[in-house]
Amino acid sequence: MLSRHAEGLFWIGRYVERAADIIRMLDIAYDVQLERHPSVREAVWTDLLDVFYLSDQFGGHHDTATTETVNNFLVLDESNPTSVAHAIVSARANIMNVRDVVPIELLEAVNRLHTLFASGRLRTELGGNPHSGYTAVAHHCQAISGAMFDAMARTDGYRFLMLGRFLERAENSCRMIDVTRAVAPTDAAAWRSVLRSVSGLHAFTQLHGPLAEVDVVVHFLLMDREFPYSVLYCLTECSAQLDVVSAIGSWESPRTLGRVRSDLEFSSIPPVNTNDFADFVTSLEDGIRLVSRAFHDDLYQFGGDAALYSYEAL
Amino acid sequence: MSLLTDYDPGGMFEEMFDYGQVRDHYRLLADRLAEFDVEDVRDRMQLTESTFRNLGITFAVYGNESGLDRTWPIDLIPRIISATDWAIIEDGLIQRTRALNAFLDDIYVGEQSIINDGLIPDWVIKSSDGFKRQASGIPVRGAARCVVAGIDLVRDGNGVYRVLEDNLRVPSGISYVIENRAAMKRAFPVLLEQYSVRPVDDYGSMLLRALEWQAPGDDSNPTVVVLTPGVFNSAYFEHAFLARRMGVELVEGRDLVVDDHVVYLRTTHGPQRVDVIYRRIDDDFLDPAVFDRQSVVGIPGLMSAVRAGNVAIANAVGNGVADDKAVYTYVADMVRYYLGEEAILPNVDTYVMWDPDQREMSLGRMEELVFKPVAEAGGKGIVIGRTASTEELEEVRRLVEADPRNYIAQEVVELSTHPTFTGQELAPRHIDLRPFVVTGESIEVVPGGLTRVALREGSLIVNSSQGGGSKDTWVLESG
Numbered sequence: 001m002l003s004r005h006a007e008g009l010f011w012i013g014r015y016v017e018r019a020a021d022i023i024r025m026l027d028i029a030y031d032v033q034l035e036r037h038p039s040v041r042e043a044v045w046t047d048l049l050d051v052f053y054l055s056d057q058f059g060g061h062h063d064t065a066t067t068e069t070v071n072n073f074l075v076l077d078e079s080n081p082t083s084v085a086h087a088i089v090s091a092r093a094n095i096m097n098v099r100d101v102v103p104i105e106l107l108e109a110v111n112r113l114h115t116l117f118a119s120g121r122l123r124t125e126l127g128g129n130p131h132s133g134y135t136a137v138a139h140h141c142q143a144i145s146g147a148m149f150d151a152m153a154r155t156d157g158y159r160f161l162m163l164g165r166f167l168e169r170a171e172n173s174c175r176m177i178d179v180t181r182a183v184a185p186t187d188a189a190a191w192r193s194v195l196r197s198v199s200g201l202h203a204f205t206q207l208h209g210p211l212a213e214v215d216v217v218v219h220f221l222l223m224d225r226e227f228p229y230s231v232l233y234c235l236t237e238c239s240a241q242l243d244v245v246s247a248i249g250s251w252e253s254p255r256t257l258g259r260v261r262s263d264l265e266f267s268s269i270p271p272v273n274t275n276d277f278a279d280f281v282t283s284l285e286d287g288i289r290l291v292s293r294a295f296h297d298d299l300y301q302f303g304g305d306a307a308l309y310s311y312e313a314l
Numbered sequence: 315m316s317l318l319t320d321y322d323p324g325g326m327f328e329e330m331f332d333y334g335q336v337r338d339h340y341r342l343l344a345d346r347l348a349e350f351d352v353e354d355v356r357d358r359m360q361l362t363e364s365t366f367r368n369l370g371i372t373f374a375v376y377g378n379e380s381g382l383d384r385t386w387p388i389d390l391i392p393r394i395i396s397a398t399d400w401a402i403i404e405d406g407l408i409q410r411t412r413a414l415n416a417f418l419d420d421i422y423v424g425e426q427s428i429i430n431d432g433l434i435p436d437w438v439i440k441s442s443d444g445f446k447r448q449a450s451g452i453p454v455r456g457a458a459r460c461v462v463a464g465i466d467l468v469r470d471g472n473g474v475y476r477v478l479e480d481n482l483r484v485p486s487g488i489s490y491v492i493e494n495r496a497a498m499k500r501a502f503p504v505l506l507e508q509y510s511v512r513p514v515d516d517y518g519s520m521l522l523r524a525l526e527w528q529a530p531g532d533d534s535n536p537t538v539v540v541l542t543p544g545v546f547n548s549a550y551f552e553h554a555f556l557a558r559r560m561g562v563e564l565v566e567g568r569d570l571v572v573d574d575h576v577v578y579l580r581t582t583h584g585p586q587r588v589d590v591i592y593r594r595i596d597d598d599f600l601d602p603a604v605f606d607r608q609s610v611v612g613i614p615g616l617m618s619a620v621r622a623g624n625v626a627i628a629n630a631v632g633n634g635v636a637d638d639k640a641v642y643t644y645v646a647d648m649v650r651y652y653l654g655e656e657a658i659l660p661n662v663d664t665y666v667m668w669d670p671d672q673r674e675m676s677l678g679r680m681e682e683l684v685f686k687p688v689a690e691a692g693g694k695g696i697v698i699g700r701t702a703s704t705e706e707l708e709e710v711r712r713l714v715e716a717d718p719r720n721y722i723a724q725e726v727v728e729l730s731t732h733p734t735f736t737g738q739e740l741a742p743r744h745i746d747l748r749p750f751v752v753t754g755e756s757i758e759v760v761p762g763g764l765t766r767v768a769l770r771e772g773s774l775i776v777n778s779s780q781g782g783g784s785k786d787t788w789v790l791e792s793g
């Protein structure tokens with residue numbers, strides 16, 4: 001596969017996952033703040049902005065964090081590189097660049113999501129009932145996943161897409177853990193929100209019941225082998241793809257990933273409310289970023305310039 | 315009320331009607347349209363447009379803010395060509411393509427006998443922008459220098475098909491032919507079923523066969539790629555479409571590298587050798603080492619690999635000399651000279667401006683003629699005398715006198731008209747036809763081609779890059 005195509009597919013995977021992740025987190029935050037006293041409602045939104053390390057940037061655009069301003073910033077503002085709009089537009093730009101190697105079904109699904117945003121329909125929906133706006137995006141993302149799953153041969157193209165998706169997801173799960181650790185390490189309700197944000201509350205409750213300790217939740221989010229949003233699950237998935245697509249011996253990223261993954265898999269997790277845990281999560285996040293960088297270098301180790309449509313920082 | 319009740323065919327040659335009577339091969343269409351009202355057609359148009367948008371079937375119009383995302387414009391009233399008419403057109407196209415290929419081969423690797431025998435002046439050839447010295451002495455298998463030719467046809471006031479121009483460099487439009495048909499299958503399935511229309515969607519294998527035949531060496535499974543300038547090119551959709559249909563990679567210049575006169579793809583598993591490049595980049599941008607040094611879409615060293623015989627590129631370099639609009643005036647001579655036949659498809663009457671008599675005559679009746687620069691494509695620089703302002707005509711006069719080699723004048727062809735949906739009604743609009751001719755071991759013509767339609771009332775400009783629309787073209791099975 002062409003290096004440029006591989007990169008494009010990787011980024012489509014990342015951007016689609018990013019849009020889906022952000023929208024899910026917004027939906028939960030919206031839901032949570034509805035039941036909060038008006039005086040603490042804003043805190044729900046600022047906590048969410050913290051997950052993306054965006055509080056300062058947000059402050060430069062808006063005075064107060066409300067459903068409306070956060071939606072404008074995190075969903076509709078294309079100039080914000082960590083917005084749903086930016087993810088959608090970038091996913092589409094990338095798919096146009098690799099349209100010869102993706103199935104029509106996938107192209108069409110991405111274009112439909114793009115039309116939802118570009119036609120102004122998403123803005124209208126969010127202005128009416130935010131939840132139905134979030135749901136619309138989520139459904140489109142599920143349609144895109146469905147097209148990937150149903151219409152693609154399990155060749156390198158599919159694997160690069162999945163690599164992008166699961167690497168993005170691993171980063172996202174990590175970030176949520178990191179922020180919750182920082183702002184409300186012992187608050188069971190906060191951790192329950194994290195679980196909901198990754199569609200994991202039901203799976204968790206089935207496994208551990210509704211009364212489980214915070215450390216059990218964290219362990220689940222980091223290490224569960226069956227839950228598709230746990231960091232370990234995501235990294236295992238990434239390994240499975242990388243091992244197949246990489247040029248044996250000459251790629252660095254599979255080794256980097258292997259190290260990060262075994263560091264996670266074979267260590268005992270420190271208690272949440274400790275500095276050791278903070279260090280543990282930070283080094284995990286750093287490790288994932290290193291994988292992404294090594295992957296890029298691998299793609300272009302035979303020469304050539306990286307494509308123009310990627311945006312590394314989140 | 316039926317759509318056709320109030321149709322006024324106007325005064326031109328009308329494809330569907332002959333003095334108010336529906337032509338035989340349009341009978342079924344007329345019957346079907348009689349069952350439709352405006353809303354029916356409008357609904358189908360909307361459905362088609364949203365399908366095209368979701369599939370990303372676009373054609374960019376440069377200089378237009380929203381150009382990048384312009385959905386391909388199709389008019390759902392099909393243009394129908396009878397089997398008898400098509401048989402003549404097809405013969406004419408094959409004949410013309412053979413002659414043009416023979417001419418190009420004579421110029422670049424032959425003895426230039428057509429010049430030596432005095433049929434075409436040497437300076438006309440050498441002064442053509444499309445003539446590339448860099449292509450001299452580079453042979454092409456089977457002299458198939460135009461693997462893909464798009465030869466634009468118009469019908470004059472008497473219904474005679476004439477060649478308006480030859481496109482022998484990177485003609486585009488075939489993907490829209492195929493997508494238009496797919497759209498018609500969704501919009502008018504019953505009508506299509508009633509007719510017996512020749513299919514068009516075999517193009518991918520037709521083109522791949524012709525390209526693989528060009529592969530150097532005897533690898534039975536050569537690597538073919540489509541080379542595009544990138545996503546911002548107006549025809550990018552088509553480039554991707556063709557790569558998909560052929561099952562080959564769509565590459566940009568940066569995906570290729572030349573090492574020791576061999577072209578390689580940059581893949582995730584290292585370099586992979588390339589045998590044939592179907593390029594959709596103009597000559598001047600192909601290789602910054604021998605053409606335009608500023609080109610960022612080309613591949614340095616590509617021409618050296620071609621010259622070494624390690625890679626074939628299609629269409630060949632230098633074809634522009636044969637679709638130069640001044641050289642066009644010699645095509646009938648070429649047919650006679652190389653094939654010993656008379657041209658089946660006539661040209662449009664054309665005057666070359668370097669000839670003092672023709673120039674004087676043309677500048678004396680500018681209002682009646684069309685002036686065109688010889689090397690442009692896509693309708694660029696064309697001035698139609700009767701609709702041009704005095705200032706525009708003066709500007710043309712100045713340009714012609716400053717550089718007569720660079721201009722031709724043509725008699726206005728009153729392009730035939732065809733019923734076209736305006737959103738409110740059916741009205742006559744001017745159309746042309748771009749058929750596609752593929753030269754491999756043998757020459758094949760896609761049945762029909764791209765019918766382009768001037769959407770503005772009275773306009774003669776059908777070019778897609780000038781905002782023209784399109785129609786599906788149905789060639790009927792014989793018998």
